[in-house]
Amino acid sequence: MDKVNLAEKLSGFSDYFNPRIAGELNGQHIKLVKFKGEFVWHHHDNEDELFYVVKGSFDMHMRDKIVTINEGEFIIMPRGVEHKPVANEEVEVMLFEPASTLNTGNVINEKTRTNLESI
């Protein structure tokens, strides 16, 4: 029951596409992550995923469109929908998703992160 300051937590790490756990509720995680560059195309079979931009902006690529998500905006990617975040500049993002969610979804590669750090 302590509060969490997003900027403070985000200042504590600098690597990209490596989400940290900043909170847990109802079986869901609040994660904080920085993106820069291009992620991998993937989907989640069983999890819907919310991306909220804390600072900066990024492009959410879907197979049929690209949506630019700016500071103060969120997008929900429903389960099963292929997507790929691309950030031309560094962007700070808060994720809200089930604790079971793997960052690369159905894909396992060098970008896959497990045993996420809690901050």
Place this chain on the structure above:
Amino acid sequence: MDKVNLAEKLSGFSDYFNPRIAGELNGQHIKLVKFKGEFVWHHHDNEDELFYVVKGSFDMHMRDKIVTINEGEFIIMPRGVEHKPVANEEVEVMLFEPASTLNTGNVINEKTRTNLESI
């Protein structure tokens, strides 16, 4: 799969303690709400609740302490924990909580809101 701009959604209403639904995922709701004044002491038997301040600040009263939540900060109120939000000035808040969550929890009074509007 459209994005949601919080400021734009929040500009669309002006009443207090009347949450709107701005998104749904994994059985959870994203709600937007404005607080001004004092809410009612309550708890939720089965739901944890996250309060993220988009603009302004408010005091989260618990029985043993008061925590001031400022812009860019969140607090998670675990199920069973009594709480009461108090805002001296208008504050804009994003909530993450199960779709089943009633705003006044175990209390039914004139502040209780059901059949929330989706925006």
